[in-house]
Amino acid sequence: MKRCxxxxxxxxxxxxxxxxxxxxxxxxxxxxxxxxxxxxxAVQAFQSLTQQGDPSPEVLxxxxxxxxxxxxxxxxxxxxxRALWMVPQDPDIRANLKxxxxxxxxxxxxxxxxxxxxDAWTLNQWSMLALAVWIxxxxxxxxxxxxxxxxxxxxxxxxxxxxxxxxFVTVVYLKSADLDAAVVVVPDASLxxxxxxxxxxxxxxxxxxxxxxxxxxGEFVYVETLDEKRGWMKVGQVDxxxxxxxxxx
Amino acid sequence: MKKRIHPTPxxxxxxxxxxxxxxxxxxxxxxxxxxLEPSTLYLGQAALLSLVVEGSANASAPVIPxxxxxxxxxxxxxxxxxxxxxxxxxxxxxxxxxxxSRTGDFSIPEIAVQVDGTNLKSIPIPLxxxxxxxxxxxxxxxxxPSVNAAASQPASQASDPGSQVGGIQLILPKRDFYVxxxxxxxxxxxxxxxxxxxxxxxPVLSGDAFTMSKLxxxxxxxQEVVNGRQWTVLTWHTAVSAVKxxxxxxxxxxxxxxxxxxxxxxxxxPFDDFFNDPFFDNFFQRKxxxxxxxxxxxxxxxxVPLPEEGRPSDFSGAIGEFxxxxxxxxxxxxMAGDPVTVKSTILGTGNFDRAESPQLTEKSxxxxxxPNAKFEPTDEASFAGQKSFxxxxxxxxxxxQEIPPLSFSYFDPEQRKYxxxxxxxxxxxxxxxxxxxxxxxxxxPVASNAAPHRPxxxxxxxxxxxxxxxxxxxxxxxxxxxxxFWTGAALPFLMVLGLAGKTYRGWxxxxxxxxxxxxxxxxxxxxxxxxxxKSVPAENTAQFFEAAREAxxxxxxxxxxxxxxxxxxxxxxxxxxxxxxQKQQIRSLxxxxxxxxxxxxxxxxxxxxxxxxxxxxxxxxxDRT
Numbered sequence: 001m002k003r004c005x006x007x008x009x010x011x012x013x014x015x016x017x018x019x020x021x022x023x024x025x026x027x028x029x030x031x032x033x034x035x036x037x038x039x040x041x042a043v044q045a046f047q048s049l050t051q052q053g054d055p056s057p058e059v060l061x062x063x064x065x066x067x068x069x070x071x072x073x074x075x076x077x078x079x080x081x082r083a084l085w086m087v088p089q090d091p092d093i094r095a096n097l098k099x100x101x102x103x104x105x106x107x108x109x110x111x112x113x114x115x116x117x118x119d120a121w122t123l124n125q126w127s128m129l130a131l132a133v134w135i136x137x138x139x140x141x142x143x144x145x146x147x148x149x150x151x152x153x154x155x156x157x158x159x160x161x162x163x164x165x166x167x168f169v170t171v172v173y174l175k176s177a178d179l180d181a182a183v184v185v186v187p188d189a190s191l192x193x194x195x196x197x198x199x200x201x202x203x204x205x206x207x208x209x210x211x212x213x214x215x216x217x218g219e220f221v222y223v224e225t226l227d228e229k230r231g232w233m234k235v236g237q238v239d240x241x242x243x244x245x246x247x248x249x
Numbered sequence: 250m251k252k253r254i255h256p257t258p259x260x261x262x263x264x265x266x267x268x269x270x271x272x273x274x275x276x277x278x279x280x281x282x283x284x285l286e287p288s289t290l291y292l293g294q295a296a297l298l299s300l301v302v303e304g305s306a307n308a309s310a311p312v313i314p315x316x317x318x319x320x321x322x323x324x325x326x327x328x329x330x331x332x333x334x335x336x337x338x339x340x341x342x343x344x345x346x347x348x349x350s351r352t353g354d355f356s357i358p359e360i361a362v363q364v365d366g367t368n369l370k371s372i373p374i375p376l377x378x379x380x381x382x383x384x385x386x387x388x389x390x391x392x393x394p395s396v397n398a399a400a401s402q403p404a405s406q407a408s409d410p411g412s413q414v415g416g417i418q419l420i421l422p423k424r425d426f427y428v429x430x431x432x433x434x435x436x437x438x439x440x441x442x443x444x445x446x447x448x449x450x451x452p453v454l455s456g457d458a459f460t461m462s463k464l465x466x467x468x469x470x471x472q473e474v475v476n477g478r479q480w481t482v483l484t485w486h487t488a489v490s491a492v493k494x495x496x497x498x499x500x501x502x503x504x505x506x507x508x509x510x511x512x513x514x515x516x517x518x519p520f521d522d523f524f525n526d527p528f529f530d531n532f533f534q535r536k537x538x539x540x541x542x543x544x545x546x547x548x549x550x551x552x553v554p555l556p557e558e559g560r561p562s563d564f565s566g567a568i569g570e571f572x573x574x575x576x577x578x579x580x581x582x583x584m585a586g587d588p589v590t591v592k593s594t595i596l597g598t599g600n601f602d603r604a605e606s607p608q609l610t611e612k613s614x615x616x617x618x619x620p621n622a623k624f625e626p627t628d629e630a631s632f633a634g635q636k637s638f639x640x641x642x643x644x645x646x647x648x649x650q651e652i653p654p655l656s657f658s659y660f661d662p663e664q665r666k667y668x669x670x671x672x673x674x675x676x677x678x679x680x681x682x683x684x685x686x687x688x689x690x691x692x693x694p695v696a697s698n699a700a701p702h703r704p705x706x707x708x709x710x711x712x713x714x715x716x717x718x719x720x721x722x723x724x725x726x727x728x729x730x731x732x733x734f735w736t737g738a739a740l741p742f743l744m745v746l747g748l749a750g751k752t753y754r755g756w757x758x759x760x761x762x763x764x765x766x767x768x769x770x771x772x773x774x775x776x777x778x779x780x781x782x783k784s785v786p787a788e789n790t791a792q793f794f795e796a797a798r799e800a801x802x803x804x805x806x807x808x809x810x811x812x813x814x815x816x817x818x819x820x821x822x823x824x825x826x827x828x829x830x831q832k833q834q835i836r837s838l839x840x841x842x843x844x845x846x847x848x849x850x851x852x853x854x855x856x857x858x859x860x861x862x863x864x865x866x867x868x869x870x871x872d873r874t
Contacts, residue, residue: 027719034715054724058716065712086723092713099712105618107641124728131738138741145748172729193460193492200429200492200566202602206619227621242725 023049027059034066042066057083061093064100073104074185074207081183081210081241088119104208108226114174123175130168137161177212182223182238184209189238191231195220202231211238279304279364283371285347285357291379292352295548298345300371302362308341309363319355319376322346349378415440415480417452417501417545421489425551427662430568431488431600433632436464436501438543442472442479445508447538452503454489455547459499462488462630488630490600491552500547508536559667561658563608568660569599573607573670576655582678585649588641589677593655596635601626606638607655607672616643647681763810770807774800774868781864785857790850793857794842797864801838804871834867 030045046063049055064079080097087093101108111119121129140161144154190201195217205211205225214230215222221238224230280303290296298321302308313321326343349355354377359370420435436452451464468483491497555568572595579590593607606620620640627634642652651674658669728734758765777800784793799813805821806813818839822832841860844850852860 024719031715031717054722056720056722058719062715065715068712082725085725092716096712105641107618107621127728127734131734134738135741138745141745142741142748145745145752200603203622204605204619227623229622 023052027062030059030062030066034062034069039066039070043070055082057086057090057093060086061090061096064093064096068096068100068103072185072207073100074183074187075239076100077104077208077210078183078185078239078241081181085122085178085241088122101208104206106206106208108210118171118174123172123178126168126172126175130165130172133161133165133168137165179242180213180240181242182211182213182221182240184211184233184237185239186237189233191223191225191229191233192220193231195222195232199232203229205229205233213238213240279367279369281360281362281364281369281371283357283360283374285374285376288375289377289379290349292349296347296376298347298357298374300343300345300360300362302341302343302364302369304340305364306341307365311343311360311362313345313360314358316355316357318349318351318353318378319357320348320350322348347376349376352378354378414444414505414507414541415543417503417543419489419499419501419545421499421550424548425553426491427568427660428491428494428552428554429566429600429603430662431462431490431630431632433628433630434461434487434489436485436487438468438483438485438503439473439475439480440483440505442481445536447506447508449506450504452485452501452543455498455500455502455544458491458493458495458497458552459550460490460492462632465629486629488632491550494552494554497550497552498547499550500545502542502544505541505543507539507541509539555660556665556667561667561669563656563669564658564660564667565605566603567599567601567605567658568603568662569597570661570663571595571597571599571604571657571659571670573655573657573672575672576607576652576675578652578675578677581676582680583644584680585644585647588643589652591640591642591652591655591675592637593640593657593672594635594637595657598633599659601631601634601636604636604657604659606640607657607670609642609653610656610671611653612642614644614646614649616645618642644677644679647679649677649679651675652677766810767807770803770813773803773813777803781861785854785861788852788854788857790845790852790857793852793860794838794845797860798839798842800864801835801867804868805835808871831867831870834863834870838864838867 026045026049030042030049033039033041033045043063043066046059046066049059050063060079060083064076064083067073067079068076077097077100080093080100083093084090084097118126137158140154140158144151144158147154184205184207187207188204189207190204192199192201209225211223211225211233213221214224216235217232219235220232221235222230223233223238281300282303283298283300286297286299288296300311323343323345326341347357354375357374357376359373361368361370363369416439418437418439420437421432423432426432438449438452440446440449454461464485464487468485471482471484473480473482489499574594574596577592579592580587583589595601595604595607601624606622609615609617618641620638622636622638624631624636625634626632654674655672656669657671658667660666661668758768777796780796781793781800784790784796802813802816805816808826809816809824818836821827821835821839824832827835845852
């Protein structure tokens with residue numbers, strides 16, 4: 001019995017190592033193709049890594065670089081944004097995203113201090129922080145119920161924890177707006193008046209522009225740009241930063 | 250079915266009859282007149298024919314003789330009755346929409362009406378119909394609204410269920426549009442005065458060939474009298490635009506929810522005739538919601554495409570009348586490679602949503618980025634205003650002397666031609682770029698993950714290189730969708746809830762000593778009864794009776810609200826609340842317990858088992874009394 005368990009553990013360990021080494025091999029091949037100027041090959045290598053499961057931010061970052069070099073600004077911005085969703089503090093990703101946006105003529109205004117604060121961590125990190133503060137708050141309240149003396153200090157602590165919790169829940173709420181964020185991935189896209197094929201166009205939207213999806217009507221989505229332009233776009237013209245498949249219950 | 254006769258209306262009718270009968274009624278002079286407005290119109294427009302019968306309200310429906318090239322559509326009628334200096338005068342006004350199918354001079358012939366048995370006729374009226382549809386597009390704005398007003402007279406649509414409630418009137422300055430042209434439009438919604446309206450939705454256009462600017466939540470509100478009836482009028486100043494060419498019908502509709510008196514209010518009873526009077530309805534009514542749809546009459550609109558001939562290459566679809574202001578440039582002296590912001594402004598009237606940024610007539614020496622636009626409307630319909638554009642240009646060479654002229658093209662529907670506006674060139678001094686500005690773009694090096702020097706975004710001339718080390722993969726999944734997250738949040742909450750419940754219970758008991766004593770007594774009794782139960786199989790007589798005595802004392806202490814330890818048999822004997830049989834049983838139990846305690850009397854298991862129901866019986870009896 002012990003021998004069987006040991007064999008199974010060993011098999012699992014080696015299977016994991018084999019999978020990891022395959023990923024590393026593919027990652028190295030993508031980098032080699034990129035260095036030799038074969039950007040489409042690099043895109044294919046990195047994309048196959050993203051299709052195998054949850055990607056690492058490095059894969060998305062390199063994929064963004066490869067897409068930009070291959071001339072696809074829209075997808076380059078999309079992959080940088082996805083990498084930033086995972087590691088918002090990474091300065092390399094931020095720098096390349098800015099660079100690609102500037103090259104595409106997209107000049108996003110500098111965000112306010114609270115926007116920078118919200119963007120410093122991922123939604124999951126803010127959620128976990130809110131959970132931790134919630135547990136602390138509950139513990140303090142429980143202690144306050146049990147303890148009969150020094151209640152004034154406990155009251156102050158409970159008040160602080162409640163304020164912190166309200167703050168973090170607000171941040172989670174603000175940050176969750178990013179779940180509707182998408183990137184225009186095709187060139188020559190434009191905002192339309194109505195969700196029909198031959199509807200007149202309102203504004204041209206360059207590839208790589210970040211938009212917020214306000215309504216989803218199957219083939220068309222109603223979007224709003226950062227400079228408050230609104231209109232309809234075909235679903236294939238934009239892609240969500242957080243893939244839709246990960247948000248469906 | 251028996252017809253009900255309402256007493257109140259009958260009484261009113263009798264009074265009116267007496268008043269009419271008693272009055273020396275002298276009829277006014279009977280007369281029929283006709284008027285036409287306007288008397289000249291363009292093909293495709295409509296005129297309003299009013300036929301007024303004066304002196305009597307008892308007239309037959311007029312018969313209009315057919316006229317070749319003209320069509321008469323009844324819009325409605327209104328009846329007026331008035332008394333002045335003891336003289337009764339009445340009248341009926343018949344309204345017709347006159348639509349011409351060809352151009353020319355027409356004469357609307359005499360129209361015969363039978364009034365109180367007399368045949369009266371109106372005089373003929375001339376009508377001139379002008380033919381050019383092109384001119385029709387630029388027809389005076391004042392003519393058509395009155396026609397449309399007649400076409401969608403709210404009070405006259407008796408067949409429409411919504412018409413008893415109200416109607417919609419669309420007022421457009423013309424009926425010939427260009428595709429994409431924005432037409433300022435007034436949307437007037439008539440709601441009958443006195444109705445109880447639960448809610449209304451915003452009006453929408455009924456045709457699929459048109460779009461309308463967003464309507465505001467707070468329309469203008471006014472009162473109007475139409476056909477002698479008071480109406481509340483909601484007016485939106487909006488704009489309509491056609492999306493496809495051709496002949497299309499245009500109308501508007503809106504949903505409205507009314508509060509109406511529910512039918513079948515009471516069952517039949519001898520007092521139905523009395524209580525079904527509307528007077529009582531106002532007091533005892535039960536109301537229900539009823540949805541109705543208000544609509545305007547639809548009319549034909551001709552939408553023509555923009556001409557291909559003479560269309561400028563930079564035409565973006567702007568239609569209207571615009572001006573282009575001289576551009577504002579952020580810097581007059583720059584280095585090659587430095588950005589310059591050019592701000593241009595277009596103002597006027599038209600479809601600003603299609604007005605794109607003015608284009609540089611020559612941009613080969615500039616790197617041009619897409620502009621940011623901002624529109625500031627000066628009217629509610631976003632028809633007039635100004636649109637500003639900020640565009641970043643990067644001069645690529647030190648040879649540049651000026652920012653070339655900007656040009657903007659639009660289509661003028663009044664002149665029916667394309668117009669191109671241009672600005673003057675703006676002088677610009679460009680210095681050669683410094684060494685670091687003109688750094689050639691080098692092939693991208695593959696950098697390590699920890700780059701020692703990371704340039705600022707403004708200084709960055711190329712991408713930061715690829716990452717070489719692969720870290721663990723991250724998931725897009727959200728932790729808030731993980732059940733463990735919510736379990737982690739729920740557990741401390743349940744803990745707090747439990748503690749709060751316990752604290753509250755303690756607080757509650759602290760405020761109620763009787764309840765505290767009772768709960769404590771019950772707890773102690775349960776404990777002693779358990780000891781008693783255990784003593785039976787063990788044949789522990791002393792323990793059995795000791796436990797029975799204590800259980801009994803606890804029960805009596807609770808009952809008499811006193812300390813159980815201080816209770817004696819003598820005290821129990823004098824309590825008036827206990828029946829003599831109860832006192833007897835208690836005495837027997839306590840004396841046996843004393844005998845066991847002091848004489849060491851022993852019982853076997855069967856005897857102790859026989860004592861058990863006695864003890865339970867005493868306790869139960871004390872509970873009951």
